[in-house]
Structure formats: C-alpha cells, structure tokens
Amino acid sequence: MQKWSLFLIILVSGLFLGGCSLSNKKSAVEINSYPVAKVFIDGKEMGLTPYRNRSLSPGEIEVKLEANGKSWTKKIKLQNNISTVVDWEFGDSDETSGGYVLYLEKTGDKKNAGLMVNTSPNKCTVTVDNEVKGLSPIRIADIGQGDRHLALSFPAHKTLDVFMKSLKEYQLVVDAVLAEDKVEVSQEEVKEENPDLMTAPTAVKIKIKETETGWLRVRESSSSAAKEVARVNPGAVYTMLEESRDWYKIDLGNGQIGWISTTYGEKSE
Secondary structure (H helix, E strand, O other): OOOOOOOOOOEOOOOEOOOOOHHHOOEEEEEEEEOOOEEEEOOEEEEEOOEEEEEEOOEEEEEEEEEOOEEEEEEEEEOOOEEEEEEEEOOOOOOOOEEEEEEEEEOOOOOOOEEEEEEEOOOOEEEEOOEEEEEOOEEEOOOOOEEEEEEEEOOOEOOEEEEEEEOOOEEEEEEEEOOEOOOOOOHHHHHHHOOOOEEOOOOOEEEEOOOOOOOEEEEOOOOOOOOEEEEEOOOOEEEEEEEOOOEEEEEEEOOEEEEEEHHHEEEEO
16 A cells, blocks of 8 residues: 555445355455554454455454554444455554545445445545535435545545445445644745745635636646646636745635646736
C-alpha cells in the first residue's frame, strides 16, 4: 500500500467469495496498512499486510495491527459470502492515524444499491461522485449500481477517499476514522521551499471566467497533469487560498480545495 499526504485510496472489487455456496458459510477479510504491519486475528499472529484470508467463518473477530511500536485493534463482524476490507494508516499518534472498514450488507431491495457511512468524528461531509450527500452518520437508500467514489472530509482532518463498487440488493457499509492533520508549517518555511508561492490576502476572491467547454477543471495540485477533483462553472466566485505563477488555490467549500489555471480566473475584492 502506498501513503498519500491527503488521501487514502483503495480500489475495492470482488467482494463476493467466488465458488462459495450459502451452505458453506465462508467469509473473507482483506487487510491493507501503511506502513506494513503484523496482523493478529483473535490474538493469533497471521502474517503481514497486505493480508487476505478467504476461509474464515461468519461472525465477530478481533483484528489487531502492529507497526513501529504502535497498534490498532477493532472488532469486526464478518458477513457470510462477503469479503470485508480493512484499510489503516498509522500516524505519529492515535489522533493522526486513520482508515476504514468496508463491507456489503444484504438488504433484499432489488431496485436499489444503498450506502451507510459512520465516521469519527461525526458530521463529516459525505460526497459521492463529487456530489455532497450530507453529514455523517448517514444512510442513502440508493447511490446507483456500479463503481463509486466516496470522499469524507472534516476541518483540520485528512480527507479520506474510497473507490468502491455498489450492488443492487445490498448496501455498502463504511466505518471510517479520519486522521487529524497536524502538519504545521510556518509561512517562512513555505516561502523558502516555494519561492514563487505567496500567501493569499484575506478576502481575495477568484471569479471563474468563461471557458470553451462551459466548465473548468479543478486540479489536486498546481499542474495540468494533476488529478481532477471537481468542476466549476463560469461566473462562480471562490475564496483564494494561495497563488503561484500560473495557478490559484481556491476553497470549494464543504472541506474541498483545489487549483485552477490563472488563465480562467480573475481576482475580485
């Protein structure tokens, strides 16, 4: 597993156990961590992450991870014929560590693919495919079947991104812990590392100009090759957070930030 400064991303697929019948009553668990950690299940050492076990019995187990003198423990209820995904990143302390547990839960609703999200802290902004759905804890009756992008955000915490697959007759259940973002960098250090970077004056706004497409991509960083995190419309106004030679960093609201080209933004007080 790779570590991101702002995002934890994992592609979840193949949640069902291939070849298992209901009478077999088998469950699976897939555990990832950063850094590599020892895995204990019900007190027994099982190996190192990434770890996968497809022959467990449904029911409650205790998962414990140990890495660099730190540990994380959680009781997990395994579902029959379902693979539960555990993803955890150790920080310098419990407060700066975070991750999630993800599994499917059968609902019997043949028309809808649901989602339930529980978080610590509560009242995290829940976004599905760049559309804000509300604050956690939240249950959404239908997010549509297929690949979905879940983003969880909260002030002063690292955003948690999960790429997952939803299915009709089931709801995805996500239990997440957002790590505190305690990186404190002085303005002098920022200027030394980025001499072309300037702190944005308070209350400076950026108005989106007209574009050829009728919308503008917002990037994760100040590069045209960076990942797209949102799209904004011409005429919209956002608070500027930072400015570099060719890019504005803007506050999109709801805990989201991103970069746009200065070509398509103009300052306004």
